Amino acid sequence: MDEGFLKEQQVMESDLNSETSHKSSVDFLMDWFRRRSIFVLAYGTGCGAIEMPPTFTSRYDAERLGIRGAATPRQADVIIVSGYCSYKTLRRIIRTYEQMANPKYILALGSCTVNGGMYWDSYNTIKRLEDYLPVDMYVNGCMPRPESILEGFMALQKEIGDGKISSWQKYEDNYAFYRKNQEAVLGQTVAPAYDADWYLYDGGL
Amino acid sequence: MIILDLALMLITAYFVGFIYYGLYRNITARFQRRIGPTIFQSFYDSIKFFGKKEAISHGWMFYLGPIIMATGAIMTLFFIPFFYQSESFSGLSGYGNLFLVLYLMLLGPLGNAMGVGVGGNPFGVMGVTRGLTRLFALELPFYIAVVAIMSISQSADIATIAGSQTTINAFAHPLLFIAALFSFVAMMGQSPFDVVGAPVEVYSGPASEFSGKFLSLLMSQSAIFSFAKLVLMVNLFLGGADGFFELLWKTFVLFLFVIAFGAIYGRFKTPQSVDFLIKVPTVIAIVGLIFATAWGN
Amino acid sequence: MFATIKNRFATTDIEVKREDLYKVVVQRDAIFELIFMLREQYDYQTLNAITCCDWIEEEHFAITYILTTSDRKQSFMVQTMIGREDAQIDSLTHTFEQAEIMERDLHEMYGIDFPGNQNLVELSLENWVHTPPLRREFDTLEFVNNNLSFREGRDGNMDVKKEMKRLRALKKAQKAAAKKAKEEASEVSDGN
Incomplete structure (x- = not known):
């Protein structure tokens, strides 16, 4: 038989005996609740951030699906990397992602997070986000419209409900790999200085 | 038997509180011409946060904050009788009167202030500062109104106050009711007095450093505390309730008013809200007090 | 004005690029004198921008100061050339405070040093250790290929x-x- 067909068959069969079948009832219940309540960090990292306000306000109303904004990383479940991501932004995204509580998910928007997009030859922009952070769902387009973002969210919800996503676990298990890639572009000091300098010094607020 | 009574009160307040919060989000969405979430959405959020894992620690004082707050909320609930002439659902109200309830309502915010202060998050501290400033302002008209009601009823017992109203106090003493209502909107954290948790300015205020189980606890206590405050207002001004149906529709009418009020107003700054609360409602309350003592009874 | 500048700075010509925009190229040691003169005598009171152009074939940077009058109707481009190796020109911060951030930008992007600028730190890049990115010997594509990985198709x-x-x-x-x-x-x- 043809090799591609065999591989496809394998993929389909592996789906059947995935972890869903031997999930405890508590896990099942928790996944059900997680799926229905998604807090999105209010942090726009690129030009795609402009598509997020319409997604969350009256016109497209993501709240009817249980998706709503969260102001601080401590309370957020999802961080949206919306578009191109320069080194300087990547530092902040890594810091923010590491501050979020498990389980956490990353939704990546636009061509830029997939393969650099129109910034493919920029010296200051990373090309593949998944080298540095574990991405759960890509929404393609430049930029994706709110409809696409909602569809991405719904796909994410489905995966969460099935208990398939464990990217935060992947990040912890393969931390050496991610750290190596991060250090390759950001140098030894991956995260920005962690203090309230801007608040306490230099004139303050 | 009292243990069973308390447990039933807590369970009722928990579920009704969460359904009211779901309704709040849904009705606000309808005001904004959205479909809005289901009425169980806040409950889902709370359970989800309970299932999150925390990896940080700020020391035990930080985690004591939400616990003190929840203690304050639950104790407040226990000392407020749901019905004015019923043995059940009266909780501990035989052991403490309105003064104790007013004191217990302050316990939560103060405990939370200590916890947030330890966390070291500048936005949390900022939110707490604003919260306490607002608290001192809103207490003034509320306490004047409550003292007037106590003097009218010649009693500090909540069940007695609720049962002794031939015409309900909201109609008999409208000025006191209006003054207390302004304070009540501020107590519920609604616009225009919602500067404490303003998400765009101070990143959800006092709660900005909490996550996981403690945020879930904060949400639960907020639901319970809201219901306790609603029941207190119904007892003091709307003639109390004789059964669950009456209690639910009276609290819901009050809650709907608060939602509608919050949905159409913008946000005051902290000094503005303090200014407003110690000027307008306080003056109304004092005039109401004079009327009540001069021509009352 | 043109005659005064020509006599004093021995330049051959002043180009009138537009009705409201003149340009003059002067020697490096005379440029600040010219800028002061324009500011004091001819009301060019605002420093709009400091720009830099990398002429790698002629081995110099062309640095241009754009000055504008107080009524915003006339602009003057004052240009000078500095060598590409150890590029260095005095800071203008003592005359125009807004020059600080412009000079930081040029320092970061071209590696030009501005003695006299007290705050010559990085502006928008962070921990940049390679060649300053807008110098023309910096090959962007080569840098990207060496440092970053693309997804295979x-x-x-x-x-x-x-x-x-x-x-x-x-x-x-x-x-x-x-x-x-x-x-x-x-x-x-x-x-x-």
Whole structure:
């Protein structure tokens, strides 16, 4: 038989005996609740951030699906990397992602997070986000419209409900790999200085 | 038997509180011409946060904050009788009167202030500062109104106050009711007095450093505390309730008013809200007090 | 004004680029004197921008100070050349405070040093250790290929240009065949 067909068959069969079948009832219940309540960090990292306000306000109303904004990383479940991501932004995204509580998910928007997009030859922009952070769902387009973002969210919800996503676990298990890639572009000091300098010094607020 | 009574009160307040919060989000969405979430959405959020894992620690004082707050909320609930002439659902109200309830309502915010202060998050501290400033302002008209009601009823017992109203106090003493209502909107954290948790300015205020189980606890206590405050207002001004149906529709009418009020107003700054609360409602309350003592009874 | 500048700074010409924009190229040691003179005597009170252009073939940077009058109706470009190696020119911060951030920008992007600027730290890059990115010897594509990885294409990935050509040819052939069939049909009908 043809090799591609065999591989496809394998993929389909592996789906059947995935972890869903031997999930405890508590896990099942928790996944059900997680799926229905998604807090999105209010942090726009690129030009795609402009598509997020319409997604969350009256016109497209993501709240009817249980998706709503969260102001601080401590309370957020999802961080949206919306578009191109320069080194300087990547530092902040890594810091923010590491501050979020498990389980956490990353939704990546636009061509830029997939393969650099129109910034493919920029010296200051990373090309593949998944080298540095574990991405759960890509929404393609430049930029994706709110409809696409909602569809991405719904796909994410489905995966969460099935208990398939464990990217935060992947990040912890393969931390050496991610750290190596991060250090390759950001140098030894991956995260920005962690203090309230801007608040306490230099004139303050 | 009292243990069973308390447990039933807590369970009722928990579920009704969460359904009211779901309704709040849904009705606000309808005001904004959205479909809005289901009425169980806040409950889902709370359970989800309970299932999150925390990896940080700020020391035990930080985690004591939400616990003190929840203690304050639950104790407040226990000392407020749901019905004015019923043995059940009266909780501990035989052991403490309105003064104790007013004191217990302050316990939560103060405990939370200590916890947030330890966390070291500048936005949390900022939110707490604003919260306490607002608290001192809103207490003034509320306490004047409550003292007037106590003097009218010649009693500090909540069940007695609720049962002794031939015409309900909201109609008999409208000025006191209006003054207390302004304070009540501020107590519920609604616009225009919602500067404490303003998400765009101070990143959800006092709660900005909490996550996981403690945020879930904060949400639960907020639901319970809201219901306790609603029941207190119904007892003091709307003639109390004789059964669950009456209690639910009276609290819901009050809650709907608060939602509608919050949905159409913008946000005051902290000094503005303090200014407003110690000027307008306080003056109304004092005039109401004079009327009540001069021509009352 | 033109005559004064020509006499004093021994420049050959002042270019009138537009009705409201003049340009003059002067020697490096005379440029600040010219800027002060424009500011004090001819009301060019605002420093709009400091720009830099990398002339790698002639081995110099062209630094241009753009000054504008207080009524915003006239601008003057004052240009000078500095060598590319150890590029250095005095800071203008003592005269125009806003020069600080412009000089930081040039320092970061071209590696030009501005003695006298107290705050010559990085502006928008962080911990940049390579060649300053806007110098022309900095090869962006080479840098990207060395430091960053691209995603490999799909297995069935096709060359877009070739594919478009093939599809266009296919369409053309189809059209021609349809036309031919139509003509034949009409011929048959004519014959009848």
